[in-house]
Amino acid sequence: MLNELDERIVHALAEDARRSFADIGQIVGLSAPAVKRRVDRLRATGAITGFTVRVDPAALGWETEGFIEIYCRRNTSPESIKRGLERYPEVASASTVTGEADAIVQVFASDMRHFERVLERIAGEHFVERTKSVLVLSPLMRRFTSGAPT
Template sequence: MELDRLDRDIIAALVEDARQTYAEIGQEVGLSASAVKRRVDRLRESGAITGFSAMVAPAALGWTTEAYVELFCQGKTKPSDIALAVARYPEVVGAATITGEADALLHIRATDVRHVERVIERIAAEPFVVRTKSAIVLSRLVDSPPGTTLPDARNGSHVPG
């Protein structure tokens, strides 16, 4: 779906505060509340907006430690096999296939370093995993929620939301 500037502004407003009213968003972007609602409905129907949720600080839930783990897999392990295996671990909050030597990169959240270690040990025991390489996050330098920076369709650069 092609997003125009108003769509981008509406999405940015929703990312900033999804609980604000259509009238409040309309004031911000220069549309009536009903026009904002029609656009939000269209954005939802098209799949551009996939839902609304509360953002909770992981530390509030006891997840105070995070790590990134590279997976090196044997042979031609399919991404779907990796996805099925790592989805069983609630500590894995993100996973992606990547370029470079590793086959996949996992984002892990845990209660402490020992917990991270146990999760990595369990993942390393998966039959397709040859080895892992991990990095513990010391501090986050940039932590923007998805959608706060939207690509500018004209030149591919990012436009703050």
């Protein structure tokens, strides 16, 4: 469990992982070396798992976004679902969920036909009984931050 100061550091990094330790220190009221020690500890404990870049999928030509609900055959483990979906570069995220569906998958594709091909391939996986999909018309909000807002 993170304390409030660690949450503020994580939030600052989530907003911009390229921020300097000095900049983060000004935000949270610590020196740059103190921030570095805390970030190193957060990495060592697994609270921070890495640093990455966020890319607009449309900039890569992936202009169609949709969600696929997956309804699995009996006795399908989450690990089997994960293994089945890992090979699809179009899958941005996948989670098991409550409710009728067993999992929900976020997919990015270049166009409607590409999305349809991905949907057909996923529907054909041995563990899938049926699917239900929805397409995103306009993303209203995306948050990439972590921790409590400052």
